[in-house]
Ligand code: UDP
């Protein structure tokens with residue numbers, strides 16, 4: 001049977017881009033041996049996107065659409081599209097043509113060679129200013145230092161997922177989700193394809209810097225409990241340093257003052273004692289954090305493990 005490739009496109013106020021992206025995607029897919037479907041997810045657009053989508057779906061049965069009841073954000077919109085897709089492979093791509101549709105050929109090629117997840121890696125972003133670039137540099141450094149899933153710097157949402165990855169992805173129930181983070185967490189055989197991100201064609205990016213910071217925070221929090229534990233580490237450090245300091249100060253004061261004659265001022269004694277106590281409080285916070293971390297991991301209810309392939313097992 002002819003295999004199907006699904007293309008998921010999240011759309012938020014992209015009326016000027018939709019026709020062009022669908023046209024370019026279709027011209028790439030029409031040249032392959034696969035059947036295909038395009039799933040346009042209208043994420044509560046307030047411009048004329050709905051009208052454009054409507055006319056496209058009427059004229060071409062390969063084009064399907066999902067209209068969300070309001071703006072839920074790109075992550076939710078992509079998840080909606082992925083769960084509606086029926087293809088043997090699902091490709092997610094931005095509507096603003098920052099992800100060159102022609103790259104789909106290479107994504108599919110790697111998939112044919114046996115990769116389960118093929119990730120578009122941005123080597124250059126013509127739309128990003130220096131602040132965005134520096135931010136993204138540190139984001140990848142930090143996230144890879146604190147989380148157990150490796151994330152290649154420049155990885156984008158432009159990626160292909162094999163059906164078995166899609167099925168696992170659809171099992172996630174967590175709300176604060178970063179689609180690509182979840183996919184990275186899933187593992188499977190990954191391959192990378194590099195591209196240069198073009199400038200957004202029309203309209204303006206809806207992710208402000210503030211939103212990007214929130215996204216970065218969300219994803220670090222969902223990838224790792226390290227931020228939670230910082231207080232605990234700090235506390236342990238303070239307790240050990242000021243514990244030793246306290247022992248020295250008070251031993252000198254009450255036992256060896258006649259010998260050393262340091263005459264430690266009362267305010268120093270008080271300070272050492274206070275900071276030591278603050279350290280204990282922080283250590284306790286760290287303990288609480290460990291419990292919160294375990295509650296979070298239970299609540300987000302991720303699958304315990306993911307099977308990639310079975311042999312001789314039903
Ligand atoms: N998008 C969406 N919902 C939103 C914001 C964006 O579906 O609330 C879509 C948008 O239409 C585009 C993609 O997500 O197809 C990427 O958005 P954008 O270009 O604004 O982000 P950036 O290029 O900065 O990642």
Ligand code: MG
Nearest residue numbers: 096098200205
């Ligand atoms: Mg964009």
